[in-house]
Amino acid sequence: MRFIRKTNYYQDIQIFKHEGQTFWYTCLLLILFSFPFLLSDFYLGELALIFIYAIAGIGLMLLTGYTGLVSLGHAAFLGIGAYAHAYFLSLGIPFVFSLSISVLFSSLIGTLLAIPALRVTGIYLAVATLAFSIIVEQILSHWVSVTGGYRGMLVPDPSIGNVSLKSHTAFYFICLAFLSSSLLIGLNILRSPVGRAMTAVRDSEISAQSMGINLARTKTIAFAISAGFTGLAGGLLAHKIGYLAPDSFNLLISIQLLLMVVVGGTRVFTWSYLRSNIHWFFAPSLGFVKRQPSRKICPNPRIRTRYIWINPGSSPDL
Amino acid sequence: MALEEKLEHTQLLISGLSQGCVYGLIASGFVLIYKATEMVNFAQGDLMMFGAFLAYTFISIFNFPFALGLVAAILAMAGIGALIERFAIRPMIGEPHFSVLMITIGLGFIFRALAGFIWGSEPRSLKTPYAGKVFEFDGIIIGHENIIIVLGTLALCSALAFFFKTTNLGKAMQAASQNQLAAMYVGISVKKINSITWAISAAISATAGILIAPVSLIDPQIGFIGVKAFAAAIVGGFGSLPGAIIGGLIIGIGEQFAGLYLPPGFSEVTAYAILLTMLLIRPHGILTSVQIKKM
Amino acid sequence: MTILELKNVSVAFGGVKAIESVSFSMEHGEVLSIVGPNGAGKTTLFNLISKIYDLDSGSIIFNDIELKETRPHEIAKLGIARTFQNTELFEHESVLNNLLIGCHVHTGTNLVDELFFLRKAQDQELVFRKNAENIIDLLDLQSYRNTKIVSLPFGIRKLVEIGRALCLKPKLVLLDEPSSGLNPEETEDLVFQIEDIKEELGISILMIEHDMNLVSKTSDRVLALADGKVLTIGKSQEVQEHPQVIKAYLG
Numbered sequence: 109m110r111f112i113r114k115t116n117y118y119q120d121i122q123i124f125k126h127e128g129q130t131f132w133y134t135c136l137l138l139i140l141f142s143f144p145f146l147l148s149d150f151y152l153g154e155l156a157l158i159f160i161y162a163i164a165g166i167g168l169m170l171l172t173g174y175t176g177l178v179s180l181g182h183a184a185f186l187g188i189g190a191y192a193h194a195y196f197l198s199l200g201i202p203f204v205f206s207l208s209i210s211v212l213f214s215s216l217i218g219t220l221l222a223i224p225a226l227r228v229t230g231i232y233l234a235v236a237t238l239a240f241s242i243i244v245e246q247i248l249s250h251w252v253s254v255t256g257g258y259r260g261m262l263v264p265d266p267s268i269g270n271v272s273l274k275s276h277t278a279f280y281f282i283c284l285a286f287l288s289s290s291l292l293i294g295l296n297i298l299r300s301p302v303g304r305a306m307t308a309v310r311d312s313e314i315s316a317q318s319m320g321i322n323l324a325r326t327k328t329i330a331f332a333i334s335a336g337f338t339g340l341a342g343g344l345l346a347h348k349i350g351y352l353a354p355d356s357f358n359l360l361i362s363i364q365l366l367l368m369v370v371v372g373g374t375r376v377f378t379w380s381y382l383r384s385n386i387h388w389f390f391a392p393s394l395g396f397v398k399r400q401p402s403r404k405i406c407p408n409p410r411i412r413t414r415y416i417w418i419n420p421g422s423s424p425d426l
Numbered sequence: 427m428a429l430e431e432k433l434e435h436t437q438l439l440i441s442g443l444s445q446g447c448v449y450g451l452i453a454s455g456f457v458l459i460y461k462a463t464e465m466v467n468f469a470q471g472d473l474m475m476f477g478a479f480l481a482y483t484f485i486s487i488f489n490f491p492f493a494l495g496l497v498a499a500i501l502a503m504a505g506i507g508a509l510i511e512r513f514a515i516r517p518m519i520g521e522p523h524f525s526v527l528m529i530t531i532g533l534g535f536i537f538r539a540l541a542g543f544i545w546g547s548e549p550r551s552l553k554t555p556y557a558g559k560v561f562e563f564d565g566i567i568i569g570h571e572n573i574i575i576v577l578g579t580l581a582l583c584s585a586l587a588f589f590f591k592t593t594n595l596g597k598a599m600q601a602a603s604q605n606q607l608a609a610m611y612v613g614i615s616v617k618k619i620n621s622i623t624w625a626i627s628a629a630i631s632a633t634a635g636i637l638i639a640p641v642s643l644i645d646p647q648i649g650f651i652g653v654k655a656f657a658a659a660i661v662g663g664f665g666s667l668p669g670a671i672i673g674g675l676i677i678g679i680g681e682q683f684a685g686l687y688l689p690p691g692f693s694e695v696t697a698y699a700i701l702l703t704m705l706l707i708r709p710h711g712i713l714t715s716v717q718i719k720k721m
Numbered sequence: 722m723t724i725l726e727l728k729n730v731s732v733a734f735g736g737v738k739a740i741e742s743v744s745f746s747m748e749h750g751e752v753l754s755i756v757g758p759n760g761a762g763k764t765t766l767f768n769l770i771s772k773i774y775d776l777d778s779g780s781i782i783f784n785d786i787e788l789k790e791t792r793p794h795e796i797a798k799l800g801i802a803r804t805f806q807n808t809e810l811f812e813h814e815s816v817l818n819n820l821l822i823g824c825h826v827h828t829g830t831n832l833v834d835e836l837f838f839l840r841k842a843q844d845q846e847l848v849f850r851k852n853a854e855n856i857i858d859l860l861d862l863q864s865y866r867n868t869k870i871v872s873l874p875f876g877i878r879k880l881v882e883i884g885r886a887l888c889l890k891p892k893l894v895l896l897d898e899p900s901s902g903l904n905p906e907e908t909e910d911l912v913f914q915i916e917d918i919k920e921e922l923g924i925s926i927l928m929i930e931h932d933m934n935l936v937s938k939t940s941d942r943v944l945a946l947a948d949g950k951v952l953t954i955g956k957s958q959e960v961q962e963h964p965q966v967i968k969a970y971l972g
Contacts, residue, residue, distance in 0.1 A: 117851070120850070227706065235701065236702060236705050239697075239702050246695045247691075293836050293837070297836065301824075301825055301828040301830065301845075302832060302835050304814075304818060305825060307818070311810070312809045312810070314809055315809035316811075318773075318797060318802070319822055319826070319889065320797030321822075322794045359653070366528075
C-alpha cells in the first residue's frame, strides 16, 4: 500500500491528486493519441462510437447516478441533438455553431421535461421520461419539413472552415476532444456546490432542503446539463451514422444507455466508464440477435441481465 | 350529417372501449404485481404476446378445440409466471427496485427473442369461432371480437373481485400487499403469495393476448402495447385495480378520438400525452392509493 | 433579544390536532429543550419551523422575519439549521462531503464558474474546506473524514449531522433528540459539545430531548409539551416538578 502525503487542501480539489495518477492518465492519453497510427479505419470508427456513447453516458450518469433521477427516455435527447445538428448544418450554419446550438436546444428541452418530472419520483419519473421519448420519436416521424419524416435525413459531412473532418482519423480526434472536455466538465460539476447539491438531492430530499438546497432548481439543472451532454453525443452520432431515421432513437437505445450507466456503476466516473464501454463494445460480438441494421443496437439481453444479477449494488435506488 | 357523425362517434367509442379493455387488463397485471411485491414488471406486455402465441400453438398447430386451447394457454402462462417469480424475482428480494425493473426489461427481451426464434417474425392469426362475425343495428357495426373483449374483461374483473373479497387466499393476498412482514407474522406464506400473484398476473396478460389476437395479428413485437398499458396503470393510480381498468379505457377511447380529430401521428402519442398531463395535474393518478411517507 | 417566537401556532392532520395554539419565545444564545411524551408533537413543531409543514394558523417569527411565505430551502439561508431524529445524512457520501454540503448556503459562484471550475470556484472550495475542517476539529471527527456515512456507527452519524448543521454557520440550530442511540459515554461528551456550540460559536439551540440528565445539564429553560399543547415552560427543575408534567409522563 502506498501513502500519499497531502500538504494542502488545494491538492484535494485537483483532478489528479498525485503524480502517480497524472502519470497513468498521461499514458492513457498517449495511447489514445497513438491509435490512429496503429489501428485500421474500422476500429477507429468503433472507438469514436464508444467515445460518443461515453459522452451520452456522462449526461445520464449525472442525472441518474448522481441526482438519482432515472430516465428511460434519454434516447430522445440523442435524437434531438442529432436532428437539430443535421438540420442546422443543412441550413449552412458552420459545424461548431451548429453543434453548440444543438446542445443548447437539447438543454432547453431537458429543462422543459423537468417541469412534469419535478412532480414525480421513482417509477413514475421513469415512465414520464419514457412517455416523453415516445412523443419525441413521433414528432421526429411526422414533422416532415424539418426531419424528413420516415424517409429520414442525410447528415452533411463535418468541416471547420474549408477543412473537412470527414476522415476517420479527424473524426476520431474530434470525438476524443469532446469526450475529454465533457469528462472535465463532468468532474468539475462533481467537485462544485452544484454537484454536491445533486448528490444531496439523491440521498435525502428532505435534508437537502434543510441545508438550503433548492430541489426544483437542482433537479432542473441536472436535467438541463444531462440533456446537453446527451444532445452533444447526438450531434456527433449524427455524423457517425450519416443518415438519421426516427426509429434510430427508440426505447431500446434509452434502455441501453441506462444499462451502460448501471453496469458501469452509477456512482463512479472514469474507469468504470471504460469498463462499461468495453462491455458495450464486445457484447455485440457475443450476442445472438444480430439482425438489427446496426449491431450496436442489440447486445445479448442475457449478458445484461446477468451483469445486473452479479452486481445489483451498482443500480441506483428508486 | 349529424347522424353520420353520431354513428362514427359510437363506432369509435366501441372500438376504443374494446381496445381500452385490453390495456386495462394488462395494466391490472402490472398493478397486481406492484401491489403484492412493490416491483414493476416491464415484461407484462411480452407475457401477453407469449400467451397469445401459446394459444395460437395449441389451437392452430396442435388443433386443440378452442376452449381447451384457451385454458391450456392460460394455465401454461400462469406456470411461466410462477417460474419467473421463483427463479428471476425471488433472488432479487431486498435489492433496489431499479435492479428488478432492469431484470424484467431483460426478461422482456428474452421473451421477444424466444418468440421470434420459435414462431418467426411474421404476423400470425389466431383462429377463433367468433372472428369476422358482426352485429349490426341502426347502422352501427360491432364485431363479435369486440364484444367478446368487453365481456371477457367484465368476467375476469368480476372473478378477480370475487376472489379478493371472498376467498381466504384472496384476503391473504390483500393482507400481504398491505404489509408483508405483518402478514408473515400472522402465518401467511408470503413466498407462496408472491408466486401466486405472478401466476395470476401472467394469466391475466395471456387472456388479454388471446382477446386481442383476433383484432390485431400476433407477432413478437405486439408486446410493446405493454408500454401503453403501463401508462394506463399510472393514469389510473398505480395501486388500484379498478383504476387500471379506468385508465385503460381513458387511453383506449382517447386514442380513437385523437385519430379522428387530430393530424396523423397524434393517436400514437395520445397515451403518453394523457400520461404526462395526468402527472402534471394529479401525479398519483385518478384512484390514488399511494400514501405519502410521513417523516 | 428574541431570536425565535411562536405565536398561537396550530396545525392539524386530517382532523387530528397535532399542534394546538403553541406560543413561546426564545432568547438569543439560549439553549431551550422541548420535552414531552411520544406523540406530543415535538418533531411536528420542528417541521413547522423548518417549513416542511405549513401552519394552519398562528405565526413563526425568526429574527424579526415572519416565516409565512418562506420556502423550505430558504430557511437555511435565514440561519436555521436542523438535525433529524433518525439522521438524514447523505449516505453514499463521505463525512467531509456531508459537511461541505452543509456549506452550500454560502455558495457565491454561479453555474458557469462551477462548470469550468474557475478561480472563484476554486477559492470557494478552499474556504468551504477550511470551514468544514474547523467543524471536524470541534467535534473530533478527524479519523472519519473520508469515511462514507453508510459504514459509520450511529453515534458518529448523529455527531456528523450536528457538524453538518453547524457548517451552515446558523444563528439557531434545531437538534432532534441528539442523544438517542448514543451510549452513556457519548452522551457525556454531548454535554460538552452542546456547551461548545453555545459558548464558542454563539449559536442558539432548540433541542428535543428525552434524557433529563442531559436536559438539566445543558438547558437554560425547558418547555414541556403534551398532546400538542404547552404544559409549562421554565427552569429544568421547575418543569420536572410541575404536577401536569408528571401526570403527562405517568399517564
